[in-house]
Amino acid sequence: SLNEKPGRTEALKYYRRVADHYQLAIHQYEGVLRIEGDDLNFTVHTEKGTYAASKVILATGYYDLPNRLNVPGEDLPKVIHYYKEAHPYYNQDVLVVGAKNSACIAALELHWTGARVTLVHRGPGISNNVKYWIKPNIENRIKNGEIKAFFHSKVKEICVHELVLETLEGEVILKNDFVFAMSGYRPDFEFMALHGVHLDPATSKPITNRKTLESERKGVYLAGVIVAGTHTNEIFIENGRFHGKVIADAIAHALERAA
Structure with missing residues (x-):
């Protein structure tokens, strides 16, 4: 960045370039309605269709409501x-x-x-x-x-x-x-609770394995600021960006064991 801190436009440009470089399959403007099934055999129902998935990661941020x-x-x-x-x-x-x-x-x-x-x-x-x-x-x-x-x-x-x-x-x-x-703002805690993600009653923090960020619903992981529940100032870009690698490593090991 030419500025002291990268701005919104610069950040979005960076994210677009990452998506293009890694050819990520991103489905925009497609809300998730429900997640059915079990670990290694999930079905994700959206406003536009259904998808099969071995694992699910919830990274919805805290701007839902x-x-x-x-x-x-x-x-x-x-x-x-x-x-x-x-x-x-x-x-x-x-x-x-x-x-x-x-x-x-x-x-x-x-x-x-x-x-x-x-x-x-x-x-x-x-x-x-x-x-x-x-x-x-x-x-x-x-x-x-x-x-x-x-x-x-x-x-x-x-x-x-x-x-x-x-x-x-x-x-x-x-x-x-x-x-x-x-x-x-606040995350859609009700959506998480309805899908088997247990929350701490005092902080609304999802109960996860700290080493893998997997929730108590096996195969469902959480990333980003929603890990902090209502204590949103605990997770920000500088530390939340490491969640991806933690989860990716955990999923890779889990899939190896299941093979």
Whole structure:
């Protein structure tokens, strides 16, 4: 990368090149409905067909389900839970809910693209877990008044042309075109539980063999951030990237023994 850290576009370009180089069979836009069968003889049912598999790896990340705000107006079309790009919101009044990495990145990109950005967070300030090159940037934009911020505050109601915040000083009504509810996400734990992956009741961490990352359902492995359950800050690119080799080695040994 020419930058301090590779950006989203660079990462996606790298992933595409890896997929092309290794001729990976990737089926996009095809949700998995259920997984039937046993080790060495699974049938994976999707929205488009069925596939036979000896082993199954679940690596779904933690963006399956957004944490809802549970306020009136949240189902309006102007409310967005998954931020993609800033350009459509040029010259618009936007509210970003949250103060972690996703919220801060969205707020900065929206600001740079010409949106009028307000950030609201129930906590006292920007999260200490925000990446070190992003945190001072967003804090300086707030300090300079380029991005408005309401801390110790929350959204009370969302209307078509405005919204209501509940702050320490009382209710505040803001003109608003779009709301980015970056209030966190969670994996589809129910999907895992329904498919024989047992979860720790306190942390929702899948119960796995630490050496192989195989779940208690033999032949089903887990990789990436879902291994951490609700403690999503424990797994990130720097350590989660090793899961693939761990699982590949475990599967290779298992298939050798079964041959």
